[in-house]
Amino acid sequence: MKFLFFPMQAHGHVNPMLPLIQELVSRGDEVVVYVTREFEAAIRNTGASPQLLDDSLALPSNLGSLPGLGGAGGQAMKKAMPFMLGLMRRSLHKTPQLVEQARAERADCVVYDPMAVWGRAAGAMLGLPAAIFQTSFGLSHSPTIKNAMRANMKGPPPPSALLAIGRLLLTSEVMHWRHGLPRLSPQSMFSTVEELNIIPVPRKYQPDAGNFDERFLFVGPSVLPRNDRGDFPLEQLEGKPVLLVSLGTTPMNMRPDFYKACFEAFRDTRWQVVMACGKSLDPATLGTAPSNVLVRQHVPQLEVLERARVFLTHGGMNSTMEGLWNGVPLAVFPQFADQPLNASRVTELGLGLTLSPQDALDPKALRESIERLDTDPGYRSRVAEFQKELREAGGPRRAADALHQFAASRRGGSPQKAA
Structure with a gap:
């Protein structure tokens, strides 16, 4: 089988995917991963093929020096929101070109990080089975997490974040009418659910775990040596x-x-x-x-x-x-x-x-x-x-088994839920 992976361009989002990617490659699958140049070597080390994205989709290197981002908690998050939303908006502009590249791959399945809105759009536009690889907790069915996030924000988003949300939604609407990209909504930005949702934590660690049905697969973390010792003593x-x-x-x-x-x-x-x-x-x-x-x-x-x-x-x-x-x-x-x-x-x-x-x-x-x-x-x-x-949660082997079952069942034309 052939899989297309679309991670968010950050170490905390790319690294958790690497063991699953390597597991699929070890089974003889073809895997293409869409990343910026910063992550090209890490993808090659798994045996997968990197497809390079424009560096405008990388996190700004000067993000840490921006006013207000050196503190902890909700205030730092508020300050970061406009930049993260801006990154998502820029990604939508790149999506039609990216979809054409992906179409040429003739893949069987898309796997995307919910923060990588271009991956979500690519799966929808290509008509391929699409699975989510969530790099943190499952959010969609957890009132505990939603309440904690609201409390941590300590009030409404700042005007700059509200403006960024508005611009992102407007861009989504324009790209929908011009190119057929699926519309974004404030809810779908961070809590999209697919028929298969892989979550790299054990079920015991997930708040409100009983609310998550069979579409959610808690496989625990995947830890893979990164060969990044360098000259460290x-x-x-x-x-x-x-x-x-x-x-x-x-x-x-x-x-x-x-x-x-x-x-x-x-x-x-x-x-x-x-x-x-x-x-x-x-x-x-x-x-x-x-x-x-x-x-x-x-x-x-x-x-x-x-x-x-x-x-x-x-x-x-x-x-x-x-x-x-x-x-x-x-x-x-x-x-x-x-x-x-x-x-x-x-x-x-x-x-x-x-x-x-x-x-x-x-x-x-x-x-x-x-x-x-x-x-x-x-x-x-x-x-x-x-x-x-x-x-004992299963890790990359269990995730790879689920992806194969999911892609095969959807390719056959009858959508099924992953066990």
């Missing part, structure tokens, strides 16, 4: 208690105040700290790091997690699942989007704790939180139990 971690500190890859997580608090919290302690500050922040601007702190713009996260005792994270879904997959308790300092939801879920399940902005920026409170996670045996015990659930 993993040997320096041997025999030491390792603390990994990372707020993720997106420029919206650029927090020099937090990294400096970590310097003070763990200076001259027993911890070997590995800190990833992101490509948007020059480590030199943080000042001289303590001798027990390794600071890099990028670190090989999976390899470090294999050696870590605690993970201090922003709580992006990818990082959360990778930490728990490796049996590491989490201290979550959420910034925006689904991260507060992950922080709440991790805390509710006893897999870690949530750091308030006050505690995350207070060296004494920060150090005490990390020590608590490392020395309280309850955390490590609960994480070990949850780790079993992650590894």
